[in-house]
Amino acid sequence: MKPAIASRLAVLLLAALALIFGTGCLDTPDPAVSHYILKCEGGTLQLYLVSVSKVPGATAQPVNNPINGQDCSVSTELQGRPLTLSEAVEHNLVQGGFNQPSTRRAASNSPFSLIDTFVNLVPLPLGPPVTITSPGCNATTKAYLVNHTNGTVTAVGTCPLSILKVIPVGSNPLQVAITPDGSTALVTRYDNDVVWIDTNTDQVTFTLPTGGVYPSGIAISPDGTRAYVTNYFNTNPSLLVIDVVNRAILTTVPLGGAYPRSATITPDGSQVWVNYYNGTGVDIVDTLTLTVAAGIRFNAIVSTGMAFNPTGTKAFIATSPNLLAVVDTKTLNTLATITVGSEPMDVAVTADGALLFVTSYNSNIISLVDAIGNRLVQNLPTDAGAMGLTLIPAGLH
Amino acid sequence: MIPYFPPPVFHIGALEVHAFGVAACLAILAGHSLALRRARTLGLDERSMSWIYAGGAVAAAVAGHLWAIAGTAAHTGPFEIWSGQSAAGFTAGALLTILFILWRFGPLRWRYLDALAFAFPFAWTLVRTGCFLAHDHIGAPTASTLGVRFPDGTRFDLGLLEALMALMASLGVVLFLPRLKLPGQMSGFLLLLAGTARLFIAAVSESSSAFTTGFGGVVLTLLGVAILASRQRTTDAGSGRRRRGAGDAVGRRIRFEYR
Numbered sequence: 001m002k003p004a005i006a007s008r009l010a011v012l013l014l015a016a017l018a019l020i021f022g023t024g025c026l027d028t029p030d031p032a033v034s035h036y037i038l039k040c041e042g043g044t045l046q047l048y049l050v051s052v053s054k055v056p057g058a059t060a061q062p063v064n065n066p067i068n069g070q071d072c073s074v075s076t077e078l079q080g081r082p083l084t085l086s087e088a089v090e091h092n093l094v095q096g097g098f099n100q101p102s103t104r105r106a107a108s109n110s111p112f113s114l115i116d117t118f119v120n121l122v123p124l125p126l127g128p129p130v131t132i133t134s135p136g137c138n139a140t141t142k143a144y145l146v147n148h149t150n151g152t153v154t155a156v157g158t159c160p161l162s163i164l165k166v167i168p169v170g171s172n173p174l175q176v177a178i179t180p181d182g183s184t185a186l187v188t189r190y191d192n193d194v195v196w197i198d199t200n201t202d203q204v205t206f207t208l209p210t211g212g213v214y215p216s217g218i219a220i221s222p223d224g225t226r227a228y229v230t231n232y233f234n235t236n237p238s239l240l241v242i243d244v245v246n247r248a249i250l251t252t253v254p255l256g257g258a259y260p261r262s263a264t265i266t267p268d269g270s271q272v273w274v275n276y277y278n279g280t281g282v283d284i285v286d287t288l289t290l291t292v293a294a295g296i297r298f299n300a301i302v303s304t305g306m307a308f309n310p311t312g313t314k315a316f317i318a319t320s321p322n323l324l325a326v327v328d329t330k331t332l333n334t335l336a337t338i339t340v341g342s343e344p345m346d347v348a349v350t351a352d353g354a355l356l357f358v359t360s361y362n363s364n365i366i367s368l369v370d371a372i373g374n375r376l377v378q379n380l381p382t383d384a385g386a387m388g389l390t391l392i393p394a395g396l397h
Numbered sequence: 398m399i400p401y402f403p404p405p406v407f408h409i410g411a412l413e414v415h416a417f418g419v420a421a422c423l424a425i426l427a428g429h430s431l432a433l434r435r436a437r438t439l440g441l442d443e444r445s446m447s448w449i450y451a452g453g454a455v456a457a458a459v460a461g462h463l464w465a466i467a468g469t470a471a472h473t474g475p476f477e478i479w480s481g482q483s484a485a486g487f488t489a490g491a492l493l494t495i496l497f498i499l500w501r502f503g504p505l506r507w508r509y510l511d512a513l514a515f516a517f518p519f520a521w522t523l524v525r526t527g528c529f530l531a532h533d534h535i536g537a538p539t540a541s542t543l544g545v546r547f548p549d550g551t552r553f554d555l556g557l558l559e560a561l562m563a564l565m566a567s568l569g570v571v572l573f574l575p576r577l578k579l580p581g582q583m584s585g586f587l588l589l590l591a592g593t594a595r596l597f598i599a600a601v602s603e604s605s606s607a608f609t610t611g612f613g614g615v616v617l618t619l620l621g622v623a624i625l626a627s628r629q630r631t632t633d634a635g636s637g638r639r640r641r642g643a644g645d646a647v648g649r650r651i652r653f654e655y656r
Contacts (some may be wrong), residue, residue, distance in 0.1 A: 004448065007444065007448045010451035011426070011450065018422045019421070019422035022421045025529075
């Protein structure tokens with residue numbers, strides 16, 4: 001029996017619909033095959049999400065990530081092309097070992113053969129990378145700058161400004177602090193060392209291995225006997241207490257959050273305030289009992305600059321995206337919030353405690369704040385996002 | 398490696414036709430023609446076969462579309478079958494059609510299914526060729542010679558891989574046709590091939606639907622094995638009865654038609 005006309009027509013109609021409207025099975029790219037790429041553009045890093053698409057020229061969408069804006073100008077070979085995670089780690093642009101293991105299949109010569117899930121990257125906690133030997137402007141006053149990607153510390157004469165010496169300290173140096181007497185600079189190296197530099201000779205005099213601790217932020221007590229170093233890691237985050245004179249680790253203080261970043265010591269040396277990468281809180285370590293005695297929680301990320309006024313009654317804490325919180329160190333209450341530039345980085349208070357400066361990474365300004373009246377005085381323009389700030393009170397810088 | 402090419406588009410007057418549309422259209426027509434041809438060979442009612450095919454194709458397309466929009470939350474109507482298809486949904490629709498045939502066509506049910514099974518791999522090859530031409534299913538990164546140099550890196554094109562496997566299944570169906578004489582054997586054999594192919598596709602897929610693809614592959618494979626085993630058992634039992642001189646009319650007719 002011949003097939004019915006109606007059924008043939010139904011099949012023909014279906015075929016015609018397929019012919020006219022059939023463009024493909026899927027209208028949109030499958031998000032599961034999207035991936036992240038990290039690009040070095042104009043000397044800074046930017047993270048993108050790329051949707052693998054059947055359409056040529058698929059656009060990569062910028063993704064907000066703390067790694068964006070980080071300096072990558074040290075290597076011309078990185079410029080203008082996607083980096084693999086291995087490359088980023090190799091060039092000390094990001095911290096290795098934190099990222100989730102890749103579930104992607106490897107392919108020997110594919111640009112996507114390595115881990116490309118950059119979304120959880122934690123940038124190394126650069127800055128503040130500069131400090132000075134003494135509060136004055138004279139021939140003996142020197143500033144020390146950490147050159148993270150070069151593995152060096154530069155000794156700079158401040159009056160006049162001149163590079164005195166470049167001191168190799170080893171890979172991944174992060175922060176530098178100088179003892180109150182100005183004789184020694186201590187440099188944290190993320191690669192498990194703290195380095196002593198004699199500021200008279202500008203030579204490395206001692207390297208203290210820290211084992212499984214990843215040194216990041218550093219603060220030295222007012223009497224110069226102890227250094228407090230944060231362990232910038234997600235397992236066993238802690239504060240390392242170091243005997244500066246005897247060059248030995250005294251003890252470690254366990255901390256509550258992952259990736260403790262910077263340590264700032266109160267003027268009387270009784271407390272060390274610690275902030276965390278992408279954290280919203282500051283933990284206060286009592287230096288007598290060596291325990292976390294208190295904490296402050298904010299409704300914003302507080303992982304960059306902190307400073308105290310000379311009497312230690314106020315703490316000035318930079319909070320993302322653009323505020324400076326003024327905290328009463330006795331009650332731990334926030335006294336005021338002052339709008340400063342976008343992504344405030346470093347906070348420095350003048351010796352008399354009257355003014356403070358806040359660098360802004362995204363706004364190309366340095367905010368000048370009345371530290372007594374808790375108000376913004378002026379925004380000083382800069383050429384680019386600023387990071388790394390120190391004050392020389394008696395001079396012009 | 399295969400160089401990337403943009404999905405081909407043709408213009409017939411004012412009508413814009415995509416390569417996928419052409420391939421899908423040819424697949425529907427070729428499948429229908431082959432199913433009718435096979436039905437004729439098996440002595441089946443061509444009118445019923447045509448309706449089964451049309452109904453099955455619509456059911457599979459609608460189920461495939463519903464599955465696709467459920468998975469992607471796309472804002473399209475349930476019957477806009479051209480705006481998104483899912484192989485898992487398509488398979489579900491096809492399985493519903495199989496169940497309908499098994500329920501509705503009594504002793505001849507396996508022969509109708511076999512006729513569809515014979516036609517399916519050819520239509521499958523054409524449709525998946527269309528998917529490849531549209532670069533719809535982008536797989537895992539690869540350095541294989543079968544990889545396609547997509548704008549964002551070389552990856553498997555799952556449409557191409559499945560089209561190649563469907564082509565092999567088509568050849569297998571033709572080559573094994575003389576051996577697949579028992580009712581239901583062709584259906585079981587085809588399900589086995591399709592399930593194995595889907596399992597392979599799941600292995601080289603990075604898609605969010607990889608699990609569903611793999612699960613569907615397992616289901617189809619097991620179903621194919623089960624059908625092959627059950628058909629073999631039924632025939633063995635029938636042979637036993639026949640040895641005792643108690644063969645049934647349907648059994649005789651089937652044996653005759655499969656000669």
